[in-house]
Amino acid sequence: MTEPYRTGLAPCPNCGRELRIDAERLRCDGCGGTMLGYPEVRESLGIPREGRLVWVDGKLGRRKCPRCTAHMLVTCIRLTSTKVLSDLTLDRCETDGVWFDRNELSKLIAAPRS
Numbered sequence: 001m002t003e004p005y006r007t008g009l010a011p012c013p014n015c016g017r018e019l020r021i022d023a024e025r026l027r028c029d030g031c032g033g034t035m036l037g038y039p040e041v042r043e044s045l046g047i048p049r050e051g052r053l054v055w056v057d058g059k060l061g062r063r064k065c066p067r068c069t070a071h072m073l074v075t076c077i078r079l080t081s082t083k084v085l086s087d088l089t090l091d092r093c094e095t096d097g098v099w100f101d102r103n104e105l106s107k108l109i110a111a112p113r114s
C-alpha cells in the first residue's frame with residue numbers, strides 16, 4: 001500500500017491529489033490549485049501590513065483545509081472600501097490561509113483596485 005499522506009497534508013480540496021509543499025505555499029500538480037498563507041496573500045496582492053484586506057465570508061463550504069482538515073469558508077475578498085470581487089469566490093481557512101483554484105490568484109492580482 002502506498003502512504004497517501006506523505007507530506008502530512010490532506011489531499012487537494014479540488015481534485016483529491018496529493019499536494020506539494022513549495023516554500024510557504026501548497027501546490028497541486030493535478031489541477032493547478034494553490035494555498036497561500038495570509039502574509040503571502042498580502043504580498044502577492046501588494047497590500048502592505050496596514051493595508052485593507054477584508055474577507056466577506058459566506059457559509060462553510062464542502063472543501064476542507066489541506067493543513068488542518070477543517071471545512072473552509074466560502075469567501076469573497078474586498079480590496080477597497082467599495083469594491084467587492086463577488087465574481088471570485090474563494091475558500092479560506094481562518095487559521096491557515098486561502099485556497100486558490102487555477103487562475104484565481106492571477107485574476108485577483110489583475111483585478112482593478114479602485
Ligand SMILES: [Zn+2]
Nearest residue numbers: 012015028031
Ligand atoms: Zn488539485
Ligand SMILES: [Zn+2]
Nearest residue numbers: 065068093096
Ligand atoms: Zn486550516
